Amino acid sequence: MSGMITADLVDLDLAAETKEAAARSLAERMVALGRVTDLDGFLADVAAREAQMPTGLDGGIGIPHCRSAHVAEPTLAFGRSAEGIDFGAPDGPADLIFLIAAPAGADDAHLTILSALARRLMNEEFTTALRSAIDPSAAAALISGEEAPAAAPGPVRKPVPAAPEAPPSEAPPSEAPPEPELTAPETENSPSSEQPPSPEKSTLPEQVFRIVAVTSCPTGIAHTYMAAEALEQAGQQAGVELVVEPQGSSGFNRVDPAVIAAADAVIFAHDVPVREKERFAGKPTVDVGVKAGINRPAELIAEARGKAERGEVTAAASTRNTPVDNAGEPGEGYGTKLRKWLMSGVSYMVPFVAAGGLLIALGFAIGGYTINKAPSVAEHFVWTDHVSWAALLFQIGGMAFGFLVPVLAGFIAYGMADRPGLVPGFVGGSIALTINAGFLGGLVAGLIAGGTVMAIQRVRVPAPLRGIMPVVVIPLLSSIVVGFLMFLVVGKPIAELQKALTDWLSGLSGANAVILGVILGLMMCFDLGGPLNKVAYAFAVGGLANPNPGSLKVMAAVMAAGMVPPLAMALATTVRSKLFTRTERENGKAAWVLGASFITEGAIPFAAADPLRVIPSAMAGGAVTGALSMLFECTLRAPHGGIFVIPLIGNPFLYLVAIAAGTLVSAALVILLKGARRTGRPDQADGAEEAIATGGGPTGEEAKVPVAV
Structure with missing residues (x-):
């Protein structure tokens, strides 16, 4: 594995002030050796990974990494910064930076390098030796495992502030486990x-x-x-x-x-x-x-x-923390956990929405709006009749759509109580459909199911019964409790509330509809596919379970607003390309298709690079589009599809006008805000400023491109 990192891939005097500049400096070494084929494309992939979660670790470590189609072979580059670079670690800047590049699809190689390196970073002698290395060849040999670390004098920055239980004399370094090589997974x-x-x-x-x-x-x-x-x-x-x-x-x-x-x-x-x-x-x-x-x-x-x-023992393996309890930092409030429980259900529900909704949309497109009255294809199907094929698509989609509420409830309960929550969650969701409690009923059923299972799990039971608890006892008792509460206690009031909400949506008109459109547009564009976006989308999809004119307007406004951010970024990169990096201009080309397909996440690379200008601009355009869509009384029967489901949109011309208006507003604002920071400076100054951001000097067109975050 010595070829994975060589002396040419080591920079012991990394002169960079930002993580973007550090990644560029180390990536340029990879390009020089032919390990990376497209510098900007690779850096865009690194930035996208960094945007998902910071790669800084406690103890002064930064591990930017990604899989990329622009990587020819697995490669590791190392840089040491005297001043430190912020990679988002809680304890401060990183002075040891490892850039890991893996070819697209090379999961094993990627994870092998990361896991092995992570283990070695727990060795104090290893990090000390890297901080004191004076020769790139020695540092490369140390990282690849060809050379054992030797303790270096002077103060040591310890990555793990853990106090051992025994004095060092009882655990001499010679007894430490061997350090893992970078050649195989740990x-x-x-x-x-x-x-x-x-x-x-x-x-x-x-x-x-x-x-x-x-x-x-x-x-x-x-x-x-x-x-x-x-x-x-x-x-x-x-x-x-x-x-x-x-x-x-x-x-x-x-x-x-x-x-x-x-x-x-x-x-x-x-x-x-x-x-x-x-x-x-x-x-x-x-x-x-x-x-x-x-x-x-x-x-x-x-x-x-x-x-x-x-003699303290656990009553059952699943009585402890759940997928949601363990997400996030200690001390999270109940409100944060509740949001994560709900998002757990929504995230599992979305694939059913996409598949079922688009099949329903295709059925309408091929067979017309009366296709919902077609007989069952199991009893009547004509192979040469397009109406029969339309009915087939519609009925398959309807079956998939019928799982929305049970899946929502089941996986909310799963987020709270792990697998034992699935059975009562699905049962509660099905009851919600039966009593017409709809989307709201599914939310409540999931919370009741998860809470019931968690309560049962806290009961101490004799050892002989523990084996049957998750298979028999918990599903049985929790299903009885959830069924009783949903059928006889909370189900009917929720059904009445659902009916009132449905009637309210049906009667939406004028100013009320416009205000709701503004709110939905802001939610769709605030976090570009994040939790708030998903809440607005889930609200719209829930209305499709019992469609009425109001719920169809909400679905139309939500999809229209969600298309605006990527379309606006695509338009802005076309109109004022000099305000964007080369990578952003390439992303802008793809954003046309993503926006047209209702994939709001297409704007994330732009928001990650410049959130203070991009996100407010996107929200303004989304609010305009949502308001206009509601004002024009546009409707939509499909939960997804973008411009490809235009035949299913009521008032399609005005719908496109609403999207175009929001796109123009967002694009104009982002151009205005980005251009304002350059006001009063000659264009020639841009190259120098951006070169500083990359840690180097302006060297032609390449130096005039700022690094994407």
Whole structure:
């Protein structure tokens, strides 16, 4: 693997002030070696990955990375900054920057490099040696594993502020586990300590204390393996036998069931659900976020020992934190968790919306608006009749659309209580459809189902019953509770509320309709496909379950406003191309198609590069379009499709006028705001300023292109 990083890919004096400039500087080295074929295209992919989640890690580490079609072979470049560069880590700037490039589709290579590098960064000697290296060749050999790190004198910036339980003399460096090579994924699950603990460290004088740990993080890469390494090192220092199962994004190797059975305690350090959590039921368990596994592993081991001594065990594997409980930072409010629970259901519902809605739209387009009255194709189908084919598409779409409310409820419950919440959630969602409680009923049913399961899971049950709890007892009891509440208690009031909302939408006209259009337009364009956008979209789709003139107007306004941001950015890059980077101009070409297809996310690269100018401009245009669509009384029967479902739009000409008006407003505003920052400066100054942003000097046309964030 020595070819993955060479001396030519190492910059020990990285002169860059921003993460964009640092990525460009290191990427230029890759281009010079033929590892990257298109600099700007590759940097756009790096920026897109960075926009999803910061790549800075505690301890002064930055790991920008991506998979890209512009990468010829897996490559790792390293830069060391004297001043530090902000990569979004909580503890401040990074001085060690690793740029990882993997070819598109090369998941294994990409994750191999990241996971191996993340583990090695937990080795204090490794990071110290990198900070003190004076020769690029030596640094490259150190990173590739060809050269072992040697302790360097002077102050050390420790990436893990964890205090060991034992003095250093009890865990000499020679006993540390070998550092992983960068040639294979990190799948070791062997115990990190092969020697028994000293008598003064063991709570069990005749046997080794055994712990099984699971680590996982949202991306399944860096923090997952850093926590695993920290726990293994702390386990060795504490004199315990500790086996870690890192559940990374490339999969995981299950710990031997015999090892789990022999374990005295379990540690979960995770920010996403532990997969197959039931394997660890009945053990004393410490359940924390993944960062706790990195920052205080010794404390977690001590806590696990304490729980084992007191005989504290979990009633069931799924009684602890859920997919949503573990998302985000500790101390999140209930409102934040509630939003995530609801978004969990919406995210699983959207594919049913897209498939079912577009099939329904195609059925209308081919067979006309009376196709909904066609007989069942199972009883009457003429192979040569286009109406029969239209009816087939419409009825398939109708079946897919019929799952919207049950799926919404089921996966809200899943977000709260993991897999045991699925059965009562789907049951509650189906009841909501039966009693005409609709979309609102599904929301409430999902929350009731998740809460019921969580309450049942907190009940301590005898050990013989634990095995049947998730399969028999929890689904049975929770379904009874949810069914009782939905049929006899809350279902009817919700159905009345749903009917009132439907009647209100049906009667929308004039100023009320315009105001609602403005609000929906602002929501669609605020976060460009994020939670607020999805809430507005889910509101519109919920109305399609029981269509009426008002709900069809809402759906039309939502889709029209969602098309504006990418179309506006495409228009702006065409009209005033000099205000945008070369990468943004290329993205602008694609944005025409994305906007026309109602893919609001097509504007994200522009918002990531300049949020203070792009997002307000997009919101203004979305508000105009939403208001005009409602004012013109445009309607839409399809939940998706953009301009490709124009035949299904009521008042299609005015609908296009509304979209065009919003697009012009957004494009004009973003051009005005971007141009204002250059007012009073000659064009020649642009190249110099932008070159400073890239960490170099102006060298022709390439230097005049600012880096996308």
